[in-house]
Amino acid sequence: MAKIYNGIPWFDQDGNTVNAHGACILKEKGRWYLFGEYKTDDENKYIGFSCYSTLDFTNWKFEGLALPPQKDDLLGPDRIGERVKVLKCPKTGKFVMLMHTDDLKYCDPCIGLAVGDSINGEFTFQGPLLYQGKPLKMWDIGTFVDDDGTAYLLTHEGNIYRLSKDYTQAVELIAENIAPGGESPACFKAKGKYFLLFSHKTSWERNDNYYFMADSLYGPWEYKGLFCPKGSLTYNSQCSFVFHYDGEKGRIPVYMGDRWSFPRQASAAALVLLPIEAGESGMEIPQYLEIWSPDTLNTIPAKPEKLLSFRSNVEGESCVIPFHGSRIALFGRTFQEGGYADIDIFNGEGKLVHKTAIDFYSLVPCEGLRYLSPMVPEGDYTLKVTVSGVGGVWYNKKGDRFGSKGCFVELTGWKADVNL
């Protein structure tokens, strides 16, 4: 049974974090393939787009970098690569990758194109995506493939371009400026209606995302408001993609969003995947599910076994938890003054077996599961949670400061040998 663990880092077959953000997911020959931004923990430059695969959304295999940094050009040194989207073209059988490329100050946006022969092989960068013979100088993108195999590019502010039959050019601007001020577009179709999702522009900060609905991609598009409870900041995430999952209760659209964590995006940023309820009158994600199965739509309760009350902003102060088992879950609270905790797991001989960082910052407070370790051979271990003394802080283009006002770590409980 597939299980989705929301808002916490996932780990691959080697115990490394699943480092794929601004992502998309597609199914090929029975396996799910996740493509996303391969981030670092200190700076924002392009170091590649990653590809991971899974059968159950729990066990992830790192397939490699689908597109490593290029020697020069749009994805060369000191460039940005974001919001990678991969499509399989039914006409050519090739895999087509689109992305946002930019300079480090986000002042030279351009949509890029790469093509690959296999889903888990390396793609070849082709340069800019052209529309009427010119590069499309835009940034946040999304993609959508309609039932007839026609593919579309979605951009910030709500432009929709139809792509050529081989998906390698934009050939028609079919809708324009639907969502002024909108970023991170995502689109899906359900019950004969089209839904178009956007976030507001708050850099890595989350906001209340919203949507439009239409009978045709050409419009007219009707503004429908929020699809998550107001003030939840889209359950602390920013929309990036919607895919369909065939579960026991039929086909459901699944929302995919980013819980960013700048600057430690590689370790601490996480994905949020939630079932969408969509019908003729609109769409919503009525509640946040911490752990759930897309097969049954059941939620899996995540509760600590042992309660803790550790709260500190003193750099170097730590909470040590000896445990027996093969896995440990940590519970805690995120809030405006939260910062990063360094996580170390030592085995019985004192050898470090796992190391990562987790984030205790969120603009709207949230209590729950914060970390679920990778599986380790059953034994005696010690988990050490150390206050790093650092909180995530970033600035938008205008120089406005965003992020944490402190560096607190607040733990509320733990559970070992978890079968969550």
Ligand code: GAL
């Ligand atoms: C967001 C955008 C992200 C990234 C970020 C940088 O608004 O959706 O993809 O570009 O800004 O600050």
